[in-house]
Amino acid sequence: MPRVILKLKDTILNIGLDRIQITTIPPSHVSDNIEKTSKFTIQRIEPFLTELLPVIPKYFWSGVITEIEFHENPMKSNSADEAAIPIFDKLINIDRKNKELSAFQLQYGIKDDLCFITYTISAFEGRQIEFKMPPKPGYFRIEPSEYLLMECGIRILLDINNKPNKHNENPIKDIENILAKQNSLVSNIVEDINLKGVLS
Numbered sequence: 001m002p003r004v005i006l007k008l009k010d011t012i013l014n015i016g017l018d019r020i021q022i023t024t025i026p027p028s029h030v031s032d033n034i035e036k037t038s039k040f041t042i043q044r045i046e047p048f049l050t051e052l053l054p055v056i057p058k059y060f061w062s063g064v065i066t067e068i069e070f071h072e073n074p075m076k077s078n079s080a081d082e083a084a085i086p087i088f089d090k091l092i093n094i095d096r097k098n099k100e101l102s103a104f105q106l107q108y109g110i111k112d113d114l115c116f117i118t119y120t121i122s123a124f125e126g127r128q129i130e131f132k133m134p135p136k137p138g139y140f141r142i143e144p145s146e147y148l149l150m151e152c153g154i155r156i157l158l159d160i161n162n163k164p165n166k167h168n169e170n171p172i173k174d175i176e177n178i179l180a181k182q183n184s185l186v187s188n189i190v191e192d193i194n195l196k197g198v199l200s
Helices: 034-055 081-089 170-187
Strands: 006-007 010-016 020-024 063-072 107-112 116-128 148-161
Touching: 010 034, 020 034, 034 063, 034 170, 063 170, 081 116, 081 148, 148 170
Parallel strands: none
Antiparallel strands: 006 010, 010 020, 063 148, 107 116, 116 148
């Protein structure tokens, strides 16, 4: 599908025929505070939407996806899969029989009168990988576990949209309402997903 992508230092604008997606990248001094992150997001997206609204044929719904990471000391776990074991054992009623995890992702959604809310819980890791070209042309294999683990932990994606709401006002007002709901949910997210005492 035809689309335009505009990438700035802290914002990515992706315009398609039937969808506008704006990604904001809050600076480090903002990203640890959900209220500051929400204000940053509105400040960045409002100028784009103000310019785009007059040419949008019809507005239907808005959504916000927030990424929350709980970092773990890399010295404690050797991989993302290992970091996910306490989460699996707490949330999943399946006996692993002491077998190691090789992957983990849990997704569920709920709906209230105004919004769909989807939670996606998974493990993440970052490694310092250096590509070394093989002595002769051809394919080469990389084994991530052979490289230094720099970070790992649990990532939660909180996806909120107002699709079921039949009284959408405009994108800016709707996003402000969604961000207010997001702020409330993020502040209690560990308890809401039953991981109190496991995540901190």
